[in-house]
Amino acid sequence: MAPAEPILQVRDLVKHFPLTQGILFKRQIGAIKAVDGVSFDLHRGETLGVVGESGCGKSTLAKVMMALERPTSGSVMVNGKDITKAKGAELKRMRRNIQMVMQDPYTSLNPRMTVGDIIGEPFEIHSEVVPKGDRRKRVQELLDVVGLNPDHINRYPHQFSGGQRQRIGIARGLALQPEIIICDEPVSALDVSIQAQVMNLLDRLQKEFNLAYIFIAHDLSVVRHISDRVAVMYLGKIVELGGDNQIYERPSHPYTQALLSAVPVPNPEGREARQRIILQGDPPSPANPPSGCRFRTRCWKAQDICAKEEPLLQIRPGTDHPSACHFAEALDVVHSQS
């Protein structure tokens, strides 16, 4: 497959939230460096998984890409145009192409709107997409696409189960026929038995409509199942980026290795012999990240250079994909365990 032109190009993206003090006269006393220099490409029909500890900036990254937050600096090119600089009608047009499915199916839908109104709302905002008279039919088609009963168009969210509500969120995300869908923890709140249904749906829709997904999740086996490539984030930065086999079979950043080795394996055989890299301590505050490599305070490989020099995300000797560690080396943490 010849790599086509990326549909999404994120370059040096930075999002800092000001930390202020004082009630009347707010003074900025610092900044939470939620996203701090992130770059990657996304191709048509591809899924990029994003994993990392809670608070490492995954949702902030998603919001900046959706132009729901303005970045501090950097760019997000959607089909060659920078969405972070777009305004008015142009922003509106660009947004049609990039949609989001939210984490929590229980709170992300307005309880006072019918399912038909929720899924049809994007048509109100982008009234040029579907003429008014055809909207109801279009919403029913969407319900059908995500495996819900089209006759339930007048029901309210509370009349659906969690998995069904997540389908409603997905139908809404599909309404404007976007090329990119950002899924922020789309299955985390769901029952194990329902999770697989929603994953299969996302998979099917991707093939049907050639969608590109950014798939944010904390369940690493779920991310592996759906992703072509995976970005591992730590404290606002991507520390490793590669194909799913490169990340899962040959992780080269110590954080990725620790993360993968900590994933409990759903098989009790040989559990006594399993080796884990247990990280000590808690992640540092994004308001005051460590100098040099941000992971060095919890890293068992750290040397003097790690405090002085920031390791760039690049391919290093002996590795086949970019890693932001001075001492990156491929290590098979998953198989060496049992």
Added chain:
Amino acid sequence: MVEVLSEPAGRGSYSGALLEVEDLHVEFHTRQGVAKAVNGVTYSVNPGETLAVLGESGSGKSVTAQTIMGILDMPPGRIAGGQIRFRGVDILKLPEDQRRRIRGEGIAMVFQDALSALNPVFPVGWQIAEMFRIHRGSSRSDAKKKAVELMDRVRIPGARDRVNDFPHQFSGGMRQRIMIAMAIALDPEILIADEPTTALDVTVQAQIMGLLAELQRDSNMGLILITHDLGVVADVADKIAVMYGGRIVETAPVHDLYANPAHPYSKGLLESIPRVDLKGQELYAIKGMPPNLLDMPSGCAFHPRCPYRREDCATAVPPLYPISGSRGSACHYWREVVDGSR
């Protein structure tokens, strides 16, 4: 009797299982009707043992635990039948003051949501110290010293300096460790941990599970671990109870359940885990939706979603059929499930 229940010296004087839940029934009387949340749950735990309770959301895992702890919302909750025996004594029949002694010293619990279980307006050290003042009558300074020790034990860095900090000043993982500190303060014989790591990411989860295992080794504590994470269960459980629709549908030693599940629901759960060798293929998914407790399916509650069902599944409630040893399955056709024919 009171002596045996509350005095550490009494430990080991009872020869049956340490905690036994038998045929427990709990229902909620709501405006929409009676929700039968727990419909005949039976399980037991011994010292040093880890029982994992797995199951669908809403299947009654937490309500069972709340009933054991004596903290069920009553009303709307009502215990409609069954026994909960601690050292052979049915604690459901004990007067409240005796139950209170068991709570904390005999059986303690770590709750599903650490932030809401801690009181936001009191320093965490003070909240831990309260346990010693109330239950042990310790002096203020003694209790505080013990609180620092406990915070150290659950690895809160700089415990001495942080004992006066408030809950919101700690990360999610640290708050969960503080909850564990409170639960183990009085050295309980049984700890119920209700989804202790669900809100945490895997690196912090590994820390917490390691901590629980260590506490268990040190004091031979029995652990009831409620979770829906099949990975965590495979890691730490000795035996498993799988719940569906307020009932135990399968019980088994951990290795047996993973190697050869005997109930279609457990089997479906295991098969729906994404596996590396099946990447790119459709995941196995259990069809349909979880049951509505106000309107439970007749017969086997799982029958509308079950690939093994036959006609009688919709009419006859399957008992927990004994399979071998401590294994049991509440499926009329468990033999076919075990054989793997569908």
